[in-house]
Amino acid sequence: MLTVKGLSKTYDAKGRRVEAIGDVSFDVADGEFVCVVGPSGCGKTTLLRCIAGLLPPTSGEIVVEGRKVDGPPDGLAVVFQEYGRSLFPWLRVRDNVDLPLRAAGMGKAKRRELVTEALDAVGLADAHAAYPWQLSGGMQQRVAIARAIAYQPRVLLMDEPFAAVDAQTRADLEDLIRSVWQRLGVTLLFVTHDIDESVYLGQRVVMLSSSPTTVAEDLAIDLPAARDQLATRSDPRFTELRGQVYAQIQKAKQERT
Amino acid sequence: MIKRILLAVTMPVVLLAVWWFASAGSTDFYFPPLRRILETFPETWFGPRMVDDVLPSLARLAIGYAAALCVGIALGMLIGANRTLRAVVEPLLEFLRAVPPPVLVPILMLMAGIGDLMKVLVIVSGCLWPILLNTVEGVRAVDEVLTDTCRSYRIRGRLRVWHLMVRSASPQIVAGARQALSIGIILMVISEMFAASSGIGFTVIQFKDGFRIPQMWSGVLLLGLLGVLLALLFRLVERRVLGWYHGIRAVQKER
Ligand SMILES: Nc1ncnc2c1ncn2[C@@H]1O[C@H](COP(=O)(O)OP(=O)(O)O)[C@@H](O)[C@H]1O
Ligand SMILES: [Mg+2]
Numbered sequence: 001m002l003t004v005k006g007l008s009k010t011y012d013a014k015g016r017r018v019e020a021i022g023d024v025s026f027d028v029a030d031g032e033f034v035c036v037v038g039p040s041g042c043g044k045t046t047l048l049r050c051i052a053g054l055l056p057p058t059s060g061e062i063v064v065e066g067r068k069v070d071g072p073p074d075g076l077a078v079v080f081q082e083y084g085r086s087l088f089p090w091l092r093v094r095d096n097v098d099l100p101l102r103a104a105g106m107g108k109a110k111r112r113e114l115v116t117e118a119l120d121a122v123g124l125a126d127a128h129a130a131y132p133w134q135l136s137g138g139m140q141q142r143v144a145i146a147r148a149i150a151y152q153p154r155v156l157l158m159d160e161p162f163a164a165v166d167a168q169t170r171a172d173l174e175d176l177i178r179s180v181w182q183r184l185g186v187t188l189l190f191v192t193h194d195i196d197e198s199v200y201l202g203q204r205v206v207m208l209s210s211s212p213t214t215v216a217e218d219l220a221i222d223l224p225a226a227r228d229q230l231a232t233r234s235d236p237r238f239t240e241l242r243g244q245v246y247a248q249i250q251k252a253k254q255e256r257t
Numbered sequence: 258m259i260k261r262i263l264l265a266v267t268m269p270v271v272l273l274a275v276w277w278f279a280s281a282g283s284t285d286f287y288f289p290p291l292r293r294i295l296e297t298f299p300e301t302w303f304g305p306r307m308v309d310d311v312l313p314s315l316a317r318l319a320i321g322y323a324a325a326l327c328v329g330i331a332l333g334m335l336i337g338a339n340r341t342l343r344a345v346v347e348p349l350l351e352f353l354r355a356v357p358p359p360v361l362v363p364i365l366m367l368m369a370g371i372g373d374l375m376k377v378l379v380i381v382s383g384c385l386w387p388i389l390l391n392t393v394e395g396v397r398a399v400d401e402v403l404t405d406t407c408r409s410y411r412i413r414g415r416l417r418v419w420h421l422m423v424r425s426a427s428p429q430i431v432a433g434a435r436q437a438l439s440i441g442i443i444l445m446v447i448s449e450m451f452a453a454s455s456g457i458g459f460t461v462i463q464f465k466d467g468f469r470i471p472q473m474w475s476g477v478l479l480l481g482l483l484g485v486l487l488a489l490l491f492r493l494v495e496r497r498v499l500g501w502y503h504g505i506r507a508v509q510k511e512r
Contacts, residue, residue: 049405052405053408072408072409078405080405082402085402085403086406088403088420088424089502090424090427099410099412100411131501131504134504151410
């Protein structure tokens with residue numbers, strides 16, 4: 001269980017105050033897949049970094065698995081928006097995936113098994129020995145995802161992971177994430193600015209207003225669990241939900257101005 | 258590759274040829290023909306002097322350089338990672354770096370005598386600064402996404418120091434180490450010219466005082482050759498250590 005309660009965050013850098021998050025509260029149940037959608041610059045990354053314990057909130061609190069967050073919580077993994085920069089360029093793909101496991105003091109055989117499994121799962125079985133910078137953006141993103149999978153987190157945070165990849169890769173990665181979520185049963189918080197993506201992927205969509213951010217609406221996505229790029233996206237219910245999210249975000253925008 | 262090697266050796270070959278022909282008929286005592294210098298080269302350096310002078314020089318250089326690397330990288334990590342410490346020591350470091358190391362020779366002679374220790378210390382005192390200051394810069398520039406990654410995935414202690422700090426800073430560290438190497442060679446020779454009983458610098462001065470001019474020139478030639486060899490060795494090590502870095506740059510150039 002993940003709880004965000006009355007969270008606000010104001011950046012105060014060199015005399016310029018930016019109220020990035022006004023007042024945000026929501027819950028994510030164990031094993032739930034929740035998408036957070038909001039316009040660029042509305043504080044999605046800020047929210048995620050607060051939940052990950054990488055950034056202290058100005059006020060409010062975050063509880064992950066019953067414990068108040070005041071540093072990176074146990075069993076929580078992050079896939080960063082700048083995935084390319086989050087990989088170690090001097091380590092081969094398999095060593096990148098392996099490093100957190102080594103840091104956790106895990107045995108060699110177990111580590112090798114987890115790394116192989118994770119790279120298989122993201123379709124990089126033959127890229128073990130490559131360096132990250134030898135791969136395309138989409139493949140680098142898969143490495144970052146494989147690293148998160150191998151880490152076996154109970155909570156997984158993803159920050160606009162597919163913003164910079166082409167449409168086909170994006171569709172593949174979306175389905176990959178859904179299958180990973182179904183298989184591992186992790187609690188997944190997925191941040192995106194793409195309305196279609198948020199409706200297609202999750203069980204719930206939390207919509208944020210623009211900065212200073214509040215929760216504009218919290219909408220359950222009652223689409224069938226088995227999703228398919230073609231069938232789901234042409235489902236009338238999908239179109240309806242998408243319309244709702246779109247309208248809500250437009251409304252939140254207008255209220256501000 | 259072959260083309261690059263050919264291009265690289267063209268200039269030295271041309272210069273040597275010019276030297277050879279320009280000095281061929283020289284009767285000037287202080288500028289003997291290159292042919293004479295080359296003739297004396299093997300007998301001068303490949304005899305007992307190899308063990309008595311060349312190797313001790315190189316050993317002192319190796320020890321001093323290695324010590325400067327260890328101390329420079331370790332201190333650089335500490336200073337680079339700690340903002341308060343950096344604010345306190347940075348002006349001092351800039352001052353110390355501005356002091357020309359040969360000036361320290363007399364002082365170090367007073368403190369450490371005229372033995373090997375003094376010579377090694379002279380080399381350390383010159384090599385340390387470029388390594389230290391570059392390491393500080395490198396550690397300061399560590400990517401914050403990578404820092405966050407280490408925090409999130411609980412990469413700590415030894416693994417963190419190595420993979421986040423040392424490897425991140427390695428392009429700058431290598432740049433500092435390259436500057437330090439040429440400084441080290443210069444200081445190796447200078448430290449032997451003041452008070453010494455062995456070493457290449459010492460031997461060259463002896464030849465000069467004994468008016469054995471071709472031998473003196475051959476010492477100059479030997480130092481040049483050593484410089485080239487060490488630079489090549491450095492390139493080899495760099496290619497291993499910074500393979501990833503050059504790889505990224507090559508990929509970026511293609512795009
Ligand atoms: N380190 C920071 N210092 C000052 N302002 C920041 C910082 N990081 C983000 N901001 C500001 O906070 C707001 C929200 O940023 P961010 O969380 O990155 O939004 P998003 O991820 O939704 O695009 C933006 O206006 C941004 O300029
Ligand atoms: Mg963002």
